[in-house]
Amino acid sequence: MKVFVAGGTGYIGRHVIRRLLRDGHSVRALIRGGSEAKLRDFSIETVHGDISDPSSLNGALEGCGAVIYLIGLIRELPSKGATFEHTHVRGVRHVYERASQAGIRRWIHISSNGVKPDTKDGYIRTKYRAEEFIKAQDLDYTILRPSIVFGDETDGTVNFVTTIKRLLTLFPLIVPIIGNGGYRLQPVHVDDLAQVLSRILDRPSTFNHTYSLCGARSTTYNDMLDTVAARFGIKKKMKVHLPTVLIKSAALLFQKIESFPLTAEQTDILVAGNTCSDSDLFDELGIVPKAFS
8 A cells, every 4th residue: 555654754754664664565755845864765755745835735645545644743833833733733634635635535643642622731632633633534544642652773863762861861960850750651662653553554443443552561750761771871860859840930931942852731741641551452453562661
């Protein structure tokens, strides 16, 4: 099957493309100008376009049998036109319109674990609205809600593990932690997520379903820091627990600065925890999810 991948240049996207090709599918990836190098190692089709400009998507999906929508935003930069509303809602609508014109019925959508309507959090709220939009269309959709996605790259690729690694080496003697660090997380491995996406492409039993995807076991943020430190041989440092309200206040003050590492919403999402108990889809596909350890 020829699959249209929106968001293929990202960390998850490159893993998904690799798995699709390995499983015998062909790929057409949507890229923006300047992103070509990120996919140069793959034998795929690429089309230039921008989800904010529907006309740039004209003809981009013709001949494809499915859409995988991976595009997501973890922080807003309104000055650059990067907002949750634009990326998670309008972008989905624009791609859907062109998919509908191309006669595509199969749509796999990457959402986020914990999505719900009754929240002030713009990230979660717009992810939910995108889900509701997809469900309302005449599609054979599958919505996946992964927990935090991690991998084991050591080549400098930015992902959850390398972000923690950078935090562990930022200060010589201490490691700053938001709150008590006891909040539980259940990260899912990027290769497990990619394998799921590839296997459900033509699996009717997954049509019109929504699944949460988490790793094999939950663990605390404190323990995750220790795991990453051990993995990379980083000497253990004193954990300094900072009040959540203090970190959130600093984030509110500086989050419009692109280099500042955290936003207030990300702080709330982190300390709220991120776990799930169901493993129905992994069981159905015969995949044993990896644990963070």
